[in-house]
Amino acid sequence: MxxxxxxxxxxxxxxxxxxxxxxxxxxxxxxxxxxxxxxxxxxxxxxxxxxxxxxxxxxxFGLFSNSIGSALRSTSPGPGSGPAQIAPGTIVEVRRTGLTVNDVPQYEIFLEIEPIDGEPFVSSLKQLVDAAEAAHLQPGGLLAVSYSEANRDRIALADPQSREVEQMMLRWRISHGLILPELIAARTRGVSQPASVLALRPTGERKAGQVQVTARLLVMPTDGTDQFEADSTIFLHPEALSRVQVGSPVFAMYEPSRPDLVHMTIQRQETLA
Incomplete structure (x- = not known):
């Protein structure tokens, strides 16, 4: 309007x-x-x-507000379009639109969106992206988006830092087998403690565009208990591998009664609500 x-x-x-x-x-x-x-x-x-x-x-600006609105701010679908849904979208293709605002080019990002409950669908959004961020927009990358079931052609980027998005991404990873069954309890109900990577070994397995690695961790609890070493086998996006090297600070999630089952996270994460 x-x-x-x-x-x-x-x-x-x-x-x-x-x-x-x-x-x-x-x-x-x-x-x-x-x-x-x-x-x-x-x-x-x-x-x-x-x-x-x-x-x-x-x-x-005015006549292109539909195109660059999501670039100026992350929004959910407009009023009257139904309740907003949050889902992960896998980047399929990225194109320059030819529009530039303040020397920042606009891209059209095509995504295959995979609702946790429902069939996947393809949609796109237009976004102003600077050169540093554009390097990360590669096919196979994952973005969280919001959309309405009443209008799936209109999607917007969701705030990746919001608790709702974190919870959705966790459920999606579990449903796609990206968290080993024996580690689901540790990831969804465990405590999160700082840790350091001692060794890293790829397993050779890939799933949903992510690679599986086994990390040897030195877990350093902040509750006064002794430090200990543990192995954690997880799936990571290839771009995240640069943040998981020997000596990298990470976090270990585990149930206090099962410190032998550890799920590594790059950042401190919340349990499943």
């Missing part, structure tokens, strides 16, 4: 500008105008200048 209001204002400004140009070129009486607030021809036309500035701003 807001976009249509901007378009109406832009068309009104366009009509005003075209009329003033016509009057300045073809009017027989150069001292009058059909607009009572316009300056006489030959004088500085403040109204014309102001209208021209706003016309250009609306052309740049």
């Amino acid at each position: 807001f976009t249509w209001i901007l378009r109406i204002v832009w068309f009104a400004l366009s009509a005003f500008l075209v009329t003033r140009i016509y009057e300045s070129l073809f009017s027989h009486d150069q001292t009058t105008s059909i607009f009572p607030f316009a300056s006489a021809i030959g004088e500085v036309d403040v109204a014309f200048l102001v209208a021209g500035v706003f016309w250009g701003l609306l052309l740049t």
Whole structure:
């Protein structure tokens, strides 16, 4: 609705500008105008200048608000489109749209979205992305998105730091077998303690675009109990491997009664609600 209001204002400004140009070129009486607030021809036309500035701003931003709205802020589907759903989306393709705002190019990101309950579907969003972030937009990458069942063509990026997204991603990983069955309890109900990577070994297994590794960890509990070593076999996205090297600080999740079953996380994570 807001976009249509901007378009109406832009068309009104366009009509005003075209009329003033016509009057300045073809009017027989150069001292009058059909607009009572316009300056006489030959004088500085403040109204014309102001209208021209706003016309250009609306052309740049207003008419493309549908395209770049999600780039300026993360939003959920608009009102009236039904309750927002959160789901992971796997990047299928990334294209430059040709639009640039303040030297930041816009990309169209095509995603295969996989609801935890429901059939996968393909949709896309347009996003302003700087060069540093664009390097991470590779096919196979995972993004959290929000959408409405009533309009799956309109999606937006979800806040990856929100608890709702973290919980959704955890359920998705469990449903896709990315957490070993024997470690689900540790990941969903365990305590999270700081740890350090002592050794790292790839297993050669891949699943859902992620690679499986076994890490030897030195777990350093903050509750006063002794440090101990444990192995943790997990799936990681290939881009995350650079953050899991020998000596890297990580976190170990485990149930206090089963410290032999440890699930490693790169950042401190919450248990499953």
